[in-house]
Amino acid sequence: MRESRERLTATLHSIGDGVISTDKNGFITNLNPMAEKITGWKASEVKGKMINEVFSLRDEKSNISFNYQITGVLNGKGIHNFASSILLVDRNDIAKPIDGSIAPIQDQYGKRIGAVIVFRDQSMNRAITRDLRIMKSSIESSINAIAMIDLNGMITFFNTAALRLWGYEKKEEVLRRPIRYFWGKDFEKFQVLNKLRENGAYFGELAGRKKDGSFFDVQVSATLVTNEDDQPVCIMGSFVDITEQKQAEKTLAEEAIRRRILIEQSRDGIVVMDQEGGVFEANQRFADMLGYTMDEIYRLHVWEWDALFTREQLLSQTQLVSEAGDHFETKHRRKDGSIINVEISSNAAVFDGKKLIFCVCHDITHRKKMEEELRRERTLLRTLIDNLPDAVYVKDRETRKLLANPADLENMGLKREEEVLGKTDFEVFPQEVAKQFYKDDMFVLNNRKSIINREERLVRPSGEERFLLSSKIPLFDEKGEAIGLIGIGHDITEQRKANERVNYLSFHDSLTGLYNRVYLEEEIKRLDTDRQLPIGIIMVDINRLKLINDAYGHPMGDQLLKTSSSVLKDVCRKEDIIARWGGDEFVIFLPKTSVKEIEAIKKRIIEQCKRTQVCSIPLSMAIGFSVKTRADQDIMKIFKEAEDNMYQNKLIESRSSRNTFLLTLKSALQKKNDISDEHIAYLQNLAQIFGETVNLTGTDLDCFVLLVTFHDIGNIASPDELLNKTSPLTKEEQSIIQRHSEIGYRIARNIDELSGIAYAILSQHENWDGSGYPQGLKGEEIPLLSRLNAIITAYDTMTRKNKFNQRGGVCPKVRALKELKRCAGKQFDPELVNLFIEMINNLPE
Template sequence: MPKNDITDNFLGNFLELFRLSEEDLPLSEQKYRTIVENANDIISVHRASDLSYLYINSTGPKILGWSKKELIRKSPVNLIHPEDLTRALEKIKTAGIEDGCTCEYRFLKKDSQYLWLESNGKKIRFNAETVALLIYSRDISERKALEERVRQRLNLEEAITTASQLFLAADSVDLVKIMGIVGEAVTADRVYIFEFFDEGKKTSNTCEWCAVGIESAQEMLQDLDSSLFPWWLGRLKNGENIVIQDVNALPAEANNEKFLLQSQGIKSLLVVPIRLKNSELVGFLGFDDNQSTRKWLAEDIKTLRMLAEMIALYWTRCQVKNALRESEQRLASIIDFLPDATFAIDNQGRVIIWNRAMEEMSGIKGEDMLGKDNYEYALPFFSKRHPMLIDLVMNPDHPLKEKYLFLKKHDETLVGEIYSPQSGLYMFGTASPLYDANNRWVGAIESIRDVTERRRAEEKIRYLSHFDKLTGLYNRSFFEEEVKRLDKKEYLPISIIIGDVNGLKLVNDAFGHREGDRLLLRAAQILKDSCRQEDIIARWGGDEFIILLPNTYHQQAFHICQRIKNACQQSESEPIQVSIALGTASKETVDENIFTIIKETDDRMYSNKVQESKNTRNSFILSLENSLRNRTRKSQFYIVHKQETAKQLGLLLGLSKNELQNLLLLASLHDIGIITIPPEILFKAAALTPGEWEIIKKHPETGYRIAQSTPELLVIAEAILAHHERWDGSGYPQGIAGQEIPLGARILAIIDSYNAMISGRPYKAAISPSQALQEIHRCAGSQFDPDLVRLFLEIKKGISRRQ
């Protein structure tokens, strides 16, 4: 069997999934082909044995980059990321005829980049022998990237918090351990500390951590002459970070630095200065990437500078620890450099520490807060005196704990998150008791972090997972999960409504996809307004919506359908009135299969859509006529006058009744392609530029495409395409001549030119009817059909004599 026959036979079988009757199959096949091919998601069918593609819709190549020819009969196994392949195949094995499977995996595009796909699949049976796998896939790369960024940011924040606690925990700190914690969080290959000696003339690598598989460079980096690296040293002395995305791209003045870095196999790095509180440069903290280049984010650099400040403070503390008299002073000095806003109170509730980060977050200086009590520390966050997490350390049974979004206790440390409506902030906090040198409880300390941005990122991730981007309704994946959750006895009866927006393709072809999107948005709003709060509304496909109605009888669902219909009839009619074909069915007993009910609903909806299709197209044609009249600013009388002249010519030519009707339709819609031309070009008073003229000349082709998409206009499509052709072959867009030009186009060319001359154009004044007739006569045989010109002149002379 030829290849095309195999494909057609397969697509025919694919349509049998919907169990259509024989008499409905031809029309439905065309409809389903259009829906499947233009769906927003990738729809594919695979051979069950080796997963090779049997079919993929047009959306697939647009997203994946591979052509249909490159995919058909090929297995996607080699295109799935090796780390995801086993898991994906295991998921696919679980797919059945009734219960499908869902999996996420990375897929190799033709440009050698991976994107994340979320696929929902189930097995389908064409006949007793043939089983295949039907898969719906959508691109979730944006969501995955956001998840990864949030994960990385959380890892770094957790690592810095851990480092802060380690610095606070003891006088002697394991810097290698801290660098390892932070290095793993930022996925660096090497983290190190250089210190300056001999008044800055020498520098050495004094502390280093390396990831698994990365060789240490510490031994070769001892007692380096600082003067050999002026480019590097100058930036550090100015307090600047050194961010090198690609070592090979370093400027000529950094040749010494470039050679040293390349000798260590470094491709990319970040270095931040370590400065004491008096701004003295004492060293630097570095993060190397040996595997690949990296673009560091500003927020991560800022956080790592805080780690450098902690190291500087730790060194300072080590130098002066014998001179410090009180442990509270040491603690306060360290806390002042912590990245998190931190404060402490004594056992009387008086503020004894208010660090620099707390000053920035609250807007209150430490000198104005130290010594204050009576919950004054809560005013910047809650606009009133209010207990905080720090108070739960002293009073664990305080009712405040009920207000926390979550609250956990690790040993003596409380960890919680709370939302403040007054400030609009989500705050993550840790609070612990404070003890003196004799292990007596003397107060408590709390660190606060503003996690509002992280919360919003998490909400965006949830939104991308559950909602359709265009309409804001739930997406198909979420709906299918809800169906499984609610398919239980306590929610019976369960009703399903499926709606298909009529005329979306017509609107897309005639007015553009932006107007098509607006039609979908209007339809979605009608569904939301017509349904109840507990109903679950989702976008099921390109122009399909589905509604799940728990504890709803069939009659109730039918009334909701009527409410939707009424709302559509009352909606605005620009460019066309919203029309939704609806179907509904109900599951009333536990034994019924909910997916069979969905299939039954879908069948009923499409049966209704077929019955309503003629009214929808007639309404669309009226909308086209109104849009054309509004765009060209022509009155109804102008259109009627053209139709009357066309009718007179048609009668003289002996046209049949049907031919006359088509000619009248052509007279009103031959210029329909003009609706896509910007008004500033269409009504430009000055002469058109060559580029603008090219835009004008495209309107016959645009009109032809619109007519081709509308069954009632197919009969005049060729005449629309040719209405600017000339008798001598010098017209556009095809350059055809003489009798090759459809009769209707030849007739309208004469009528339209005459009307344009006596009405005028934005850039050309009108002329008298007699002058216009002379011009028509002059162009007979060149621009116009000479026989039709003779008849046209006879009609106009007859009208003139009667007048």
């Protein structure tokens, strides 16, 4: 019987019962380890304290203290079971649902020496509490008469069946009364007590005395209830009318089945192990979890199913498990080799002198799988959000940021998401921007409606202005309440700029930035009214645009147009409309402008052109205007008159302009080549003599003299750094320099005075043997003037001090003529070289 009690005590200890005992005055005498865990108090801290200081009971619904129940038991009111609504407030002020009972402790003579409180933490499984209430109800409603007697022989519990069996109607008639009033014979009382002391239990028949004094036969099954210290606490007896014995046996059998179901129907596996890791006890659920039979389970060791730790580690852990217990996760290997995730709650207890490890195993494989799937989905979703070009964010009900992707962080001028989490837009953006965002957020949250593709202006902390196509969608909880919002912002700044650019270009010239012809035509229609009279129109044509394009390339021609437009904008008034009409023509539309005012504007344009140069060439414009003074005049005829006047001005100024331009070109060329007027005159004289020597006459002789002066006109467009370079040129640099003859050809072809020598300029670097450029001509395919010019130019270069002979000095005449002779037949016409040498030798020194 002692072994049975010890096994029962160990089993109760393993499933988590807390036990607190007191002396008869209510001072705590003991707390078991589970009571320490549940209350948060250590036994060493509370021994000697009043029970009400440590064990605080409250009603779950009313929050009223129920500690008076403890006082009642101490005062002899018998056993008291906790109601289902009782909460225990632990040391940390945490309320925990518990069940259990408070019972008096009596010595062997029935004297009350204290109380014992047995309780269990029901936080993890209210279902167990419900089942216990059912069991208690079953006992109360059982057809078996059940009673509990304290050690003093006083009745502490009498169920309804017992009342009926003894013929009473109310429990108050029997509770706290001595048991002798209910037995027929006193000697039987002592017989039962002796058996209980010897065996801890009694089973037999007694004579009972009913309320009316009559006697009846009753079968008694009594047990001496002891605490964890094996001290008797009370006597519990079951009384059955002999006539109903069969029914009582059936009831007990059903009760036993229900108790077994409680254990076996547990959703968690339960296993008890010894210190060697072998299975001491297990339930069917544990066997099912691992796929073994119960017989196979009892032959296993922990390392045969634990897949996470080694045998040595597991044996070491079993030694470390204490009564306080532990909670951890591990992996179990099933019989078929598959792995499951398990959550373990374990604690140790000593049974029959041996340490046992009690483990409750909860299969969390599905939970782990779901957690992993959620983690993967979250990672996938976050990766997608973070890599979207659009700004994505989440705000809570108070518009605080809960999520911000990199695009959203960029809008806020931040690098890390942690810098904005928990903040509102007022802590990030300028006030006026934040106010608009807040207004939209509140609309979405309060009206539970989305905002889709609304254009928003955003100013970043750096001051940069951006435009977003913004959508805001409310977030709802499971009750349908708006708890926040999701925002998506598509940056349309560049698209907006592009649209503005398209709109701008539809009415502006892309090169000069002036209005274009389309815009001007619309404005002429709009402003051609009586109120705008007089209306002036100025037509402007930029001179020498084609020449600049041919000489310097179209980029420089574009620069000429831009410079011309700047001159017109600087000279004209703010209200005047200046437009590029097309090509090199511009139109100035002047509402409410008199002839006198227009003439003043024309004069300012001319003066400004004189002060402006492009490529060292003075800016030149042909200008004509006309004025509409009456409403009946056709504006297009006024436009035509201005155009005609412009062309007439171009013809009148043409000769003078060309002469000025030619002198400008000559001056620029001399400066580029570092040649003085005196040396030019010397070369012209030398060309005159050489031309006469080879019998040139009239126009040919004049062209030869002109060629000597302007043959290098293409160098105007050559970079100075290459022209002045004294070290050998690279192939790329040579290619650039060699283009000067073609450039010179295009320039000369567009100037009437030089058009006669244009082809000679193009051919000036052709060699007699065909090794020259750009066309590879040879012999007499080369124009005569080009062959003559090549000899004079080479002789002049050798005999004149320049950048190419600064180190070696000027070449003497004899040596220069010898060099010409050496190159005759290769670079130069041999016959012309002989004539030139003879001519030079005959010239006076």
